[in-house]
Amino acid sequence: MEAEARRRRYEAQQARAYQRRAEQGHREYCQAEARRRTEELEARVAALQGLLTTGCRAPGFRASDLMRAEDIPPFDPGPLAWPVRMPDPNQYQAQSGWTAGQRARAQAEARARFEQDWHAAQLAEGQRQQRLAALQRDHEQRTESQRAEVRRHNAGVAAVTEGVRRGDPDSVVEYFSAALYASTAWPEGFPRQVAAAYDGAGRQLVLDWELPPYDVVPEAKSVRYQLREDQFKEAARPVSQRRALYREVLGQSVLLVLHQLFAADEYGVLDSIALNGFVDAPDPATGRQTQIFLATVMASRAAFTDLHLGQVDPVSCLTDALRGQISTRPDQLASVRPGRQPQDVGSPVATHGGDHEPNLYDMDPIAFESLVADLFRAMGMQAVTTQRSNDGGVDVDATDPAPIRGGKIVVQVKRYRNTVPPTAVRDLYGTVQDVGANKGVLVTTSGFGPGSHTFARGKPLELISGGELVDLLHRHGLRGRLGETRTAAPAQPTGAGPAAPPDDHNVLGMTWSGNVALDVCALVCRGSRVLSEDHFVFFNNPQTPDGSVRAIPAAGPDKAAMRVAFDGLPEAADRFVIVAAVDPEVNPEADLSGFTDACIRLLDPALTELGRLEVSDGRAGETALVLGSFRRRANGDWDFVLGGKGYTGGLEQLVRDYGIEVE
Structure with a gap:
């Protein structure tokens, strides 16, 4: 009994000691968490206070920052680089035998083993060389496509640069908008909405720039852990301190925009800048969301370059040295009267970002990539845009934190008006493999052809067309629209060339087993009805009137x-x-029972195979068969749908189902 009592006392002591250690550990953790949250608040405030100083240390934007390098990774054949090892005849020695006959048989068997292994090695080497050649061709195609994309991008940058030198208003606005969007000086969460115009005669850039809202300044000053209540408590930042810091942040933001624009003017096209800073907020008088201007300034280059921004008081510099205005109570949205605005200039106003519906076709390329990154973040992922050079063909790096299905995602964006070529999809797949990503996503303002969808099928790729992109943006609280619908080319007379560009086509190659002679035909339909008899392509009508099918x-x-x-x-x-x-003239008694192992090979204009579309085998008694149909989706893309419906009455019965009368 005494021993049992001692054991119980010991266990109770151990339990109390464990409880004290647990309570102490919890207390230390909460105290450390309170310190961490306080330090985080202090770091946010320090970043706001040093916004102008930090921004002025960054190098000025240059057009060269937008140029992409043709840094293509070298061809890496991997294990295919090593030839198959050929068998050594010295390793195939005959086993000795008791008699001459046994020795002869042993020698023959050794020679046979050697020849068998030698032929197998030769076959394996030939296959290795074929795979190596195919891999090298694919690498060369992807490399050339990547180089062409880089050259197109750089040519666009060069065109904008040349326009800036000439003082072209559109080029000037695009260039300086890119300078603001490329800046890394703005803290996370700061808005980047701009509307701008350029007055070439006065050499003045006029812009409205969105400023951060009042809640950019933390309401809390510190966080404490209260042991008795076992909870965290925030100490409020004094209202006067918060208001003063917010007004200082606005002043720094305006000065930093001016600094970045003048620093980016490597071509000397700006004599002055008229800048109005606004916030998107409900109007206190009406409650409607609107732009409320909190600061305005007109700064000449001469006056601004005389300033020592690292030593100024931002508000005094803006209001006294530059004779600008800043709201006395910006926390209460007390507005100022804006100076000259972009719509007053008379030239077209370029607008990027904001709560309106921007035309994705006209969007600044950097802004478009940022919008795609915003979309991925709105979908619960981590996403950042890549640097403008050495990006390896990746525009946005994203990470899906979801277990199992998540991981690294590489994103490419194509601001196209025409169909994205399958080469872009193949390039993306190569990038996914090169960087070891879990998935690749190609986002475009246009659409994808069947070659792209066929290639992407079964691979870790996702294709997002323009219509799908707009829908995703709207569903996640973002804005964007596609411009005017591209009008279709007028119909061509019979016998004329195709309406589409000569390289903008696919070849459908049909192959099957069996010796039955077949006619392969095509019907251009709306629903289950052919558009007209001229849109039935067969041996007596080898092409449609517009030449789009031949x-x-x-x-x-x-x-x-x-x-x-x-x-x-x-x-x-x-x-x-x-x-x-x-074909009833060649095989009048035949049916489709011999039509097996059939497929449609989807080829590009150079007859490079993009993918294979399996189709149904024929059946006994049937003489005509629907192999499949390409169907236009709502976003303009085309998907393949397997057919399989057979007919015993041949082609005549089949075409009647599609509205063609056969006499």
Whole structure:
């Protein structure tokens, strides 16, 4: 009994000691957390107080910052670089035998083993060389495509730069908007909305720039842990201190914008800048969301360059030295009268960011990439835009924190008006493999053809077209619209070339097993009805009136081929149907039971295979078969849908289903 009592007392002591250690650990953790949160508040305030000083230390923006380098990774064949090791005949020695006959048989068996292994090694080496050549061709194609993309981008930058030298208003606005968007001086969460115009005669840039709201200054000053209540308590920042700091932040923001613009003027096109700073907020009088101007200034280059910004009081500098205005109570949205505004200049006003519906086609490239990064962040991911050079073809780096399905995502953005070529999708796949990402996403303002969708099928790729992008932006509280719809090219007379550009097409190569002679035909339809008899492409009508679909000679291994420019198909068309039928003149007694192992090879204009579309086998008794149809989605892309419907009455019965009367 005494021993049992001692054991219970010991266990109670241990439990109390454990409880004290746990309570002490919890108390120390909460105290450390309170210190961390206080330090975080202090760091935010210090960043706000040093906004102008930090920003002035950064180098001035240059057009060269937008240029991309043609840094293409060298070809890495990996294990394919090593030739297959050939068998050594010395390792194939015959086992000795008791008799001459046994020795002869042993020698023959050794020679046979050597020859078998040698032929297997030769076959493996040939296959290695084929795979190596294919991998090298793919690398060269991706490399050339990446170089072409870099050259197009750099040519666009050069065109803007040349426009700035000439004083072209659009180029000047685009250049200086890029300078503001490229700046890394602004803390996380600061808005970047700008509307600007350039007065070439007065050599003045006029812009409205969004300023941060009042809540950019933390309401709390420190955080304490209260042991008795076991909770955190925030000590409020004095209202007068918070108001003064906010007014100082506004003054620093205006001065920093002026500094960045004048520092970026490497071509000497700015004699002065008229700047109005506003916040997007509810109007105190009406409650409607509007732009409320809290600061305004007109600064000449001569006056501004005489300032020593590292030593000024921002508010005094803005109001006294530059004769500008800043709201006396910006926390209460007391407005000032803006000076000259962009719409007063008379030239077109370029607007980026903000709560309106920006035209994604006209958006600054950097702003467009930032908008895509904002979208990924709004979807719960971490996302940052990459540097303008050495980005390896990646515009946005994103991380999905979700377990299992999450991971690293590389994002490319294409601000195109025409269909994105499949080469861009292949390049993205190469980038995903090169950087070891879990997924690649290609975002565009236009759309994708069937070649892109076919290549992406089954791979860790996602294609987001312009319509889908706008829908995603709106669903996540962001803004963006696509400009006016691109009008379709007028119909061409019969016999004319295709309406689409000559390289903007695909070749559909049909291949199958069996010796049955088939006619492969196409129908351009709306729903289940062909647009007209002229839109039925077969042996007596080898192309549509506009030339967007043509029957062409097949090249091995294909037995039939069709050329189609999906972007050139009539606006009324939403289906492109591929069918096959037994040729009754060549095989009058045949059916489709011998039509097996069939597929449609999707090829680019250079006849490079983009992917394969499997189709149904034929069945006994049937003489015509719908192989499949390409269907236009709401966003303008085309997807392939497997067919399979067979007909016993041949091509005549099939086309009747699509509205063609056969006499």
